[in-house]
Amino acid sequence: MDNLRHSCAHLLAAAVMQLWPNTKRTIGPAIENGFYFDFDFGKVKINDEDLPKIEKKMRQILPTWKGFERHELSTQDAKKEYPGNEFKEELIDEFTKDGQKLSFYKSGDYWDLCKGGHVENPDKVLGNFKLLSIAGAYWRGSEKNKMLTRIYGTVFPTKEELDKYLWQLEEAKKRDHKKLGPKLELFMFDPYSPGMPYWLPHGVIVLNELVNFWRVEHNKRGYQEIKTPLINKRELYETSGHWDHYRENMFLSETSEKEIYGLKPMNCPNAMVVFAKKSRSYRELPLRLSDTDTLHRYERSGTLNGLFRVREFSQDDAHIFVSENQIKDEYMRIFEITELFYSVFNMEYSYRLGTRPEKFMGDKKVWDRAEKELKAILDKSGKKYTVLAGDGAFYGPKIDILMKDFLGREWQMGTIQLDFQIPKRFGLAYQAADGTLKTPVVIHRVIYGSLERFIGILIEHSAGNFPDWLSPVQITLIPIAERHNDYVKKIQDELLKNGVRVNVDDRAERMQARIRDATLQKVPYIGIIGDREARNEAFSFSLRNIKGEDKGIITIDEFISKILKKAVSAKG
Numbered sequence: 001m002d003n004l005r006h007s008c009a010h011l012l013a014a015a016v017m018q019l020w021p022n023t024k025r026t027i028g029p030a031i032e033n034g035f036y037f038d039f040d041f042g043k044v045k046i047n048d049e050d051l052p053k054i055e056k057k058m059r060q061i062l063p064t065w066k067g068f069e070r071h072e073l074s075t076q077d078a079k080k081e082y083p084g085n086e087f088k089e090e091l092i093d094e095f096t097k098d099g100q101k102l103s104f105y106k107s108g109d110y111w112d113l114c115k116g117g118h119v120e121n122p123d124k125v126l127g128n129f130k131l132l133s134i135a136g137a138y139w140r141g142s143e144k145n146k147m148l149t150r151i152y153g154t155v156f157p158t159k160e161e162l163d164k165y166l167w168q169l170e171e172a173k174k175r176d177h178k179k180l181g182p183k184l185e186l187f188m189f190d191p192y193s194p195g196m197p198y199w200l201p202h203g204v205i206v207l208n209e210l211v212n213f214w215r216v217e218h219n220k221r222g223y224q225e226i227k228t229p230l231i232n233k234r235e236l237y238e239t240s241g242h243w244d245h246y247r248e249n250m251f252l253s254e255t256s257e258k259e260i261y262g263l264k265p266m267n268c269p270n271a272m273v274v275f276a277k278k279s280r281s282y283r284e285l286p287l288r289l290s291d292t293d294t295l296h297r298y299e300r301s302g303t304l305n306g307l308f309r310v311r312e313f314s315q316d317d318a319h320i321f322v323s324e325n326q327i328k329d330e331y332m333r334i335f336e337i338t339e340l341f342y343s344v345f346n347m348e349y350s351y352r353l354g355t356r357p358e359k360f361m362g363d364k365k366v367w368d369r370a371e372k373e374l375k376a377i378l379d380k381s382g383k384k385y386t387v388l389a390g391d392g393a394f395y396g397p398k399i400d401i402l403m404k405d406f407l408g409r410e411w412q413m414g415t416i417q418l419d420f421q422i423p424k425r426f427g428l429a430y431q432a433a434d435g436t437l438k439t440p441v442v443i444h445r446v447i448y449g450s451l452e453r454f455i456g457i458l459i460e461h462s463a464g465n466f467p468d469w470l471s472p473v474q475i476t477l478i479p480i481a482e483r484h485n486d487y488v489k490k491i492q493d494e495l496l497k498n499g500v501r502v503n504v505d506d507r508a509e510r511m512q513a514r515i516r517d518a519t520l521q522k523v524p525y526i527g528i529i530g531d532r533e534a535r536n537e538a539f540s541f542s543l544r545n546i547k548g549e550d551k552g553i554i555t556i557d558e559f560i561s562k563i564l565k566k567a568v569s570a571k572g
Helices: 002-019 048-064 075-080 086-095 159-175 177-183 201-220 234-240 242-249 268-276 324-344 364-381 451-462 482-497 511-520 556-569
Strands: 034-040 069-073 102-107 110-113 129-138 147-155 223-225 231-233 252-254 260-263 287-291 294-296 312-322 348-354 385-388 398-404 410-419 441-450 475-479 502-504 525-529 540-545 550-555
Touching: 002 034, 002 048, 002 102, 002 110, 002 129, 002 147, 048 129, 069 075, 075 086, 075 102, 086 110, 129 159, 147 159, 159 451, 177 451, 201 223, 201 312, 201 324, 201 441, 201 451, 231 234, 234 242, 234 260, 234 268, 268 287, 268 312, 268 441, 312 324, 312 451, 324 348, 324 364, 324 398, 324 410, 324 441, 348 364, 364 385, 364 398, 364 410, 410 451, 441 451, 475 482, 475 511, 482 502, 482 525, 482 556, 511 525, 525 556, 540 556, 550 556
Parallel strands: 223 287, 348 385, 475 502, 475 525
Antiparallel strands: 034 147, 069 102, 102 110, 129 147, 231 260, 252 260, 287 312, 294 312, 312 441, 348 398, 398 410, 410 441, 525 540, 540 550
């Protein structure tokens, strides 16, 4: 697929050079789901309205492309191909610094500096392409360099695959959590706190319900919740190893007493401190410590992306202290929790094993043993998994939870990490059955992952239609006329007493307009009250769901027992 995408990037550049011959070309790589090419158009300004013209020229050129011919040029001859193009000259000097020759690839009348990777019959396989957008991009990603014009496109082997992808893009725009979140009054951002969401009342309900569900299910499984300081001295992170491996991602401050503190970017060092505060016995293991404390990590401003990439967030965290012979059983327990949590949200998921990274802590033999252990556990689980070499944490290998959403996009959600290193650095020990002191192994794990990111993904996965138990407003009551307001207020009070999240819309608007507004706010149920309903002594209302289906007249007791209790039981 990369060869197809890179070949189409060449086709894009050929069209641009015919339309604007004075343009300076730079690079055009394949990327996930497509390709891009960066250009310096000089004084010419182009925008998205020019994309159809470029596409038309690409289709005119394509029939002349019968293949890609490889040529080798010297540094001097290569530079002659790009007079006045400082970008290509920089690449040429870089590619030939050790005396290598340069490869060029030619198709039709177009050729360009290129390392290769192309399709054999471009005229037959490149037709299913689409240019998507235009954006600015600094040369080589540095803000110190010139701003270029980047044209994004995509290409697929078949028209069906292209059409499906374009549908996914359009559907993703409708589901964009950065638009839906504020519209549904879940969260907002403010320039005074970049990358740190303000949770609005509706969003706080969603957050709290997710944590409540997490808390109940973990209490059942022997987890003990803790809460630890958000700011810690530098020395804590030096002990854990994060100071050497993670310092650039931390928010740091120096006190008037010249002590350096850091906002905690993860919970594990504090969990180690809790374990170390008293003597431990093998009888306490597995010791499962959980928490949902606020964390802070410094992310570059250009990488911030709604709830997907933030600087302040919380995790459904846990640190499980085990003996080596308990690792397998504990991982299977975690897999059981994972299945429960993801089935509740109708999420299809798989696992990915991340192995030893380049910068790692500890002994290679211990790493090899840990990786072998995790692979055996994954094999036994029967769940689909892949391996990503070098993607482990600096202190141990990990298993990531990969979720596939409604649009078929894959997201990394939770992670389950195996750690033989940090417990040693903290000098942790427990008394084994034979009376000797042994170092525990720690399993670091999150199931939701970042709660902020999980909610962002859930919004897009469900298009904002949360499960009934999670919906910020579970029912909106609409009085047909002003004379029904008092009766509606009584129904509202009764629902509130029973823990139902209810809203009343008694605005002086047409009933259909109020129904439409409740539907746009993704309220799962609407209760309508008129003369007929008000005559009933049992607090009844006409119920319809978000799909517009009429459920008939129903009493409060029936609504709670038949509708909401059934919805809540779906949590497991």
